[in-house]
Amino acid sequence: MPDFSYEKISLLPFAGSLAVSDAIESITGLSTTCKWPNDVLINQKKVCGMLLETATGTPSIEKVILGIGINVNQEHFPEELRHKATSLTNECGTAVDRIRLLQLVLEEFENRYIQLAQFPPLQLLNDWKMKALLFGKKITVLESEFSYDATAIDLAENGSLIIKTEDGQTKNIFAGDVSLAYI
Secondary structure, eight states: OOOOOHHHHTTHHHHHHHHHHHHHHHHHOOOOEEETTTEEEETTEEEEEEEEEEEEOSSSEEEEEEEEEEOOSOOOOOGGGTTTBOOHHHHHSSOOOHHHHHHHHHHHHHHHHHHHHHSOHHHHHHHHHHHBSOBTSEEEEEETTEEEEEEEEEEOTTSOEEEEETTSOEEEEOSSEEEEOOO
């Protein structure tokens, strides 16, 4: 692992979602979008999610694990997920070679990892923003157990989402979930 700052480590889910997005588009021809902070969507339904875990020692981070889950050949979803989740098979109408997809995800992740290691974080984040649909749009933010409406403005260099609340305050969201508000 390179001597990444904590800020760059926190951007690994952005590198991962771009890698998955690029791999899915390459193998299926489907168009994907990225959802802050760590999901990949097809037709506004979740096809991939990620979770970043770190193990810290004294005085630095010892390990970083980025878990990536992709719905590949799943054909059926529980009723409560049918309008929120999808799979590559459901979207392209045919089974997808999981081994080839894994190879592509790993190749693309290596490219994004090198990009993050060698260039300023804004380069990766700008690539990610090109795949996101939420900027300038009304969103619903879910933080802990409460939600509120806001407008997604931008991404900060640390990967936090910059929003404008309905009362006009600008703030950064570091964790939580967002969805496009349907009015």
